[in-house]
Amino acid sequence: RGARPKKTPSRRKAWAPVAAAAPEAFRRYHKSAGARFGAPFSCVDCSMMDIRTFVGPGFGENAYLIWRLDGKSAVAVDPGADALSMIATLADEHLKLDAVLLTHAHIDHVEGVAELKRHANAPVYMHSDDMLLYDHAATQAAQFGMNIEKLPPIDRRIAHGHHLNLAGIDFHVRHVPGHSPGHVLYYVAEATVAFVGDVVFQGSIGRTDLPGGDYQQLMRSIREHVMTLPDETTLFCGHGPATTVRAERAFNPFIAPMYGGSFA
Structure with a gap:
């Protein structure tokens, strides 16, 4: 659910320079059975972590399970409509769920929280500034003709600034409002990855026309808290494929102009 500039290259053309700028991200497709061009990463081997992507039907949101390869517990990020598949993966991999991390409280990213909580009873983490959205999730759902638990x-x-050690993994919290008031990202320095929700996407940025959205605030969040991550950081987005800081700084039509690029 990202914004779209007036003039954008096709997905394939837009992704080609990203591949050149972020070849390490493309190598990570090797464990994704049947991964297709432009699809979200299904499974990533970061030498110390496994990251699984679960794409929900309808909104096409990405949810993630993360665990250490030498560990027995996992962390879930933004469980959406495919929570049952996340539960099945936990069982298949013999993992205990340590926590549920929410980047923000839009309906597509919290739809599966109740299901996951009932199964694993893991604590749910979220920024306070998104409590209004979270408390009115049923109202959000009704706007799309949905009923949720x-x-x-x-x-x-x-x-x-909070640091969370969960499932043996250190998550660094950065508050990145603009798409929603309490939006955060979770940065894992030892694996050089970040779970950025709907702040930035491959070739786009998050919407700011929803309640609590603010375009100037979003761009400030991206500039101060996303683009300041190491260039090689892989960004796992709330929708669409993963990308890197370097690629988005160079080729994202919303971001590149801030760093001397042009898409005129």
Whole structure:
């Protein structure tokens, strides 16, 4: 659910320079059975972590399970409509769920929280500034003709600068409002990856026309808290394929002009 500039290259043409700028990301397709061009990463081997992507029907949102290859527990990020597949993966991999991390509280990224909570009873983490959205998830769902199960309470309220050690993995929290007031990203320095939700996408940025959205605030968040991550950081987005900081700085039509690029 990203914004679209007035003039954008085709997906294939837009992705070609990203491949050149981020070849390490393309190598990570090797464990994704049947991965197709432009598809989200299904499974990533970061030498110390496994990351699985679950794409929900309808909104096409990405949810993630992350665990250490030498560990026995996992962390879920933004469980959406495909929560049952996440539960099945936990069982198949013999993993205990340690936590559910939410980047923000739009319906497509919280739809599966109740299902996952009922199965694993893991604590749910979210920024306080998205509580209004979270508490009105049923209203959000109704706007799309959906009914959802009542969401469980938030167990841990997080803020910018918090460090979370979950499933043996250190997550660094950065508050990145603009798409929603309480949007955060989770950066894992030892694996050089970040889970960025709907702040930035491959070739686009998050919408700001939803309640609580603010374009100037979003661009400030991207400039100060996404583009300041190491260039080689892989960004796992809330929709669409993963990308890197380097690629988006160079080729994203919303971001590149801030760094001297042009898409005129």
